[in-house]
Amino acid sequence: MSILLPTSTAGSLPKPSWLAEPETIWSAWRLEGDALIEGKQDALRVWLQEQQQAGIDIVSDGEQTRQHFVTTFIEHLDGVDFTKRETVKIRDRYDASVPTVVGAVSRKNSVFVEDAKFLRQHTQQPIKWALPGPMTMVDTLYDAHYKSREQLAWEFAVILNQEARELEAAGVDIIQFDEPSFNVFFDEVNDWGIAALERAVEGLKCETAVHICYGYGIKANTDWKKTLGSEWRQYEEVFPKLQKSNLDIISLECQNSHVPIDLLELIRGKKIMLGAIDVATNTIETPEEVADTLRKALQFVDADKLYPSTNCGMAPLSRAVARGKLNALSAGAEIIRRELKA
Numbered sequence: 001m002s003i004l005l006p007t008s009t010a011g012s013l014p015k016p017s018w019l020a021e022p023e024t025i026w027s028a029w030r031l032e033g034d035a036l037i038e039g040k041q042d043a044l045r046v047w048l049q050e051q052q053q054a055g056i057d058i059v060s061d062g063e064q065t066r067q068h069f070v071t072t073f074i075e076h077l078d079g080v081d082f083t084k085r086e087t088v089k090i091r092d093r094y095d096a097s098v099p100t101v102v103g104a105v106s107r108k109n110s111v112f113v114e115d116a117k118f119l120r121q122h123t124q125q126p127i128k129w130a131l132p133g134p135m136t137m138v139d140t141l142y143d144a145h146y147k148s149r150e151q152l153a154w155e156f157a158v159i160l161n162q163e164a165r166e167l168e169a170a171g172v173d174i175i176q177f178d179e180p181s182f183n184v185f186f187d188e189v190n191d192w193g194i195a196a197l198e199r200a201v202e203g204l205k206c207e208t209a210v211h212i213c214y215g216y217g218i219k220a221n222t223d224w225k226k227t228l229g230s231e232w233r234q235y236e237e238v239f240p241k242l243q244k245s246n247l248d249i250i251s252l253e254c255q256n257s258h259v260p261i262d263l264l265e266l267i268r269g270k271k272i273m274l275g276a277i278d279v280a281t282n283t284i285e286t287p288e289e290v291a292d293t294l295r296k297a298l299q300f301v302d303a304d305k306l307y308p309s310t311n312c313g314m315a316p317l318s319r320a321v322a323r324g325k326l327n328a329l330s331a332g333a334e335i336i337r338r339e340l341k342a
């Protein structure tokens with residue numbers, strides 16, 4: 001990346017009210033058929049422009065093309081029955097009714113490649129595209145076929161690699177895998193989770209990222225965070241192995257979080273997409289608050305490897321709040337760029 005401290009967002013941005021119910025995560029589409037396709041593209045254009053006006057350097061579709069960060073991808077696969085639902089505990093935290101794996105999983109067609117091409121056509125800036133990670137996919141399903149989380153993750157990794165190679169060919173600069181499960185199932189992460197992720201990025205020449213967060217600002221997550229104590233040391237469990245992995249970028253949350261900043265030392269050498277915007281509050285950070293978080297991180301990250309970002313996605317926020325937070329991120333990064341040049 002030729003820009004110092006290139007800014008980006010970790011994930012979703014709010015959906016316009018004409019596309020889906022606003023300020024709600026995973027809300028249903030308000031359009032269908034061709035109108036839905038056009039609506040998603042229009043929303044993508046709106047958020048591309050919002051990101052550009054805010055001065056965001058690495059832009060994305062803001063996930064305007066998907067309803068849910070995991071299940072929208074899974075909907076396009078064979079072997080999963082969405083009419084057969086079971087209730088499972090997701091990330092050991094909340095019950096959800098999920099579809100069932102009923103046979104061998106495979107990808108019929110590409111899932112997001114046309115959307116990524118559409119974004120590519122509309123900007124010369126670096127673009128980032130998010131996919132779910134294999135372990136988080138496994139954790140969002142009931143498996144009645146493989147009956148092995150590890151084996152299912154491996155199958156998903158192969159499928160994700162097919163999709164990722166096509167995204168790369170479509171001109172995506174950074175492919176990000178969302179793995180909030182990495183913050184929960186530490187033994188599995190170290191046994192096979194990181195290995196499955198490395199299978200998903202095999203042969204890619206574009207940059208690859210893994211996003212590990214404490215989730216959206218929904219009640220199940222804020223209740224869980226209250227049980228984590230004064231220091232959140234979850235990253236400590238997985239960083240040593242991630243540091244040795246062939247993922248290029250680690251995306252993590254730091255703003256208003258109880259993550260001890262010195263844990264970044266464990267992934268020294270990696271590029272860090274650092275959450276400097278809290279997505280669990282409507283309070284818009286000041287540029288100085290963003291700069292302060294970046295300054296602390298710079299004790300443990302070389303400046304050319306620091307990518308200022310948001311803690312997680314902003315889908316549940318209002319458009320005005322999200323816009324304000326993008327501006328704050330950009331202005332905060334600019335403060336530090338000036339300090340580094342001085």
Ligand SMILES: [Zn+2]
Pocket residue numbers: 010011180211212213214215216311312313
């Ligand atoms: Zn996240």
